[in-house]
Amino acid sequence: MMDGVVQSFVEDLDVCNDEATLEEMFGRWLSTFGVRFFAYNMHRISPVVSPNHLEPNPQRFIISNYPQKWRFHYFREKYEQVDPVLNRVSSIRGIIQWSDIVGLEDLTRKQSKLLGEALDAGLAGGLTFPILTELGESVAISVVPDQGLPDAKNFSASLPTVHILAQCFHQKARKVLLGLSMKEGASRRKALLSPREVEVLTWIAKGKTAWETAQILNISQKSVDFYTDMAKNKLHAMNRTHAVVKGIIMGLISLV
Numbered sequence: 001m002m003d004g005v006v007q008s009f010v011e012d013l014d015v016c017n018d019e020a021t022l023e024e025m026f027g028r029w030l031s032t033f034g035v036r037f038f039a040y041n042m043h044r045i046s047p048v049v050s051p052n053h054l055e056p057n058p059q060r061f062i063i064s065n066y067p068q069k070w071r072f073h074y075f076r077e078k079y080e081q082v083d084p085v086l087n088r089v090s091s092i093r094g095i096i097q098w099s100d101i102v103g104l105e106d107l108t109r110k111q112s113k114l115l116g117e118a119l120d121a122g123l124a125g126g127l128t129f130p131i132l133t134e135l136g137e138s139v140a141i142s143v144v145p146d147q148g149l150p151d152a153k154n155f156s157a158s159l160p161t162v163h164i165l166a167q168c169f170h171q172k173a174r175k176v177l178l179g180l181s182m183k184e185g186a187s188r189r190k191a192l193l194s195p196r197e198v199e200v201l202t203w204i205a206k207g208k209t210a211w212e213t214a215q216i217l218n219i220s221q222k223s224v225d226f227y228t229d230m231a232k233n234k235l236h237a238m239n240r241t242h243a244v245v246k247g248i249i250m251g252l253i254s255l256v
Helices: 002-014 019-031 068-076 109-120 152-190 195-205 210-217 221-235 240-249
Strands: 035-049 054-064 127-131 137-145
Touching: 002 019, 002 152, 019 035, 019 054, 019 152, 035 152, 054 152, 068 109, 127 152, 137 152, 195 210, 195 221, 195 240, 210 221, 221 240
Parallel strands: none
Antiparallel strands: 035 054, 035 137, 127 137
16 A cells, blocks of 8 residues: 555656645645645755855755745744754654654753744644755755644554655655756856856867967957956956866866
């Protein structure tokens, strides 16, 4: 029985290629198990190239059908920085019952305020599944049962199946979200330099002198020097060789 459910769920996942379809599909499936709201959180620390150097770049991805008013309030108050449930994801292996968090002595005033406001917003009786994933990532899926359903008390019986679906959802959501992030990041990086600056750096990378680059692009050598200096400043490079190296690493120029 469970195998058939998981297979059908995976088939539905396969056709989801963006956040909107993932949210709709997962919410629809979870509702059949008595879940009213869910939130998928992936916090990722990955090394990326910044304009200055290679540095850790924290990324947070969220797919959720929580009430829009609550989501707006949550991020406006910067609750994601202090959320006591998410803070425990990396240190707890099993399911985190929200009711076990409320009343803990080590909660800060802001964390207690968050939990109280979540309860007032209808997010009561929730639990969170920590998801095993790759090094440098912290992933959790939280679900809130529909308290108005007659079988809400039997919700715990469906948790093993919900947990498996959550694992499957993460595998697909991770691919979609990171794929979209890489496309957006590449677009932003390419916008860092003007087309002419890219052309000049590309020819310099191919070993051409400023004079040769000027002849190829049909501009003056003075213009080549100007565009080179502009690129150096934007990339925080010490010299033109440094600018070329950074441009290659960041994917701004290609030698192909």
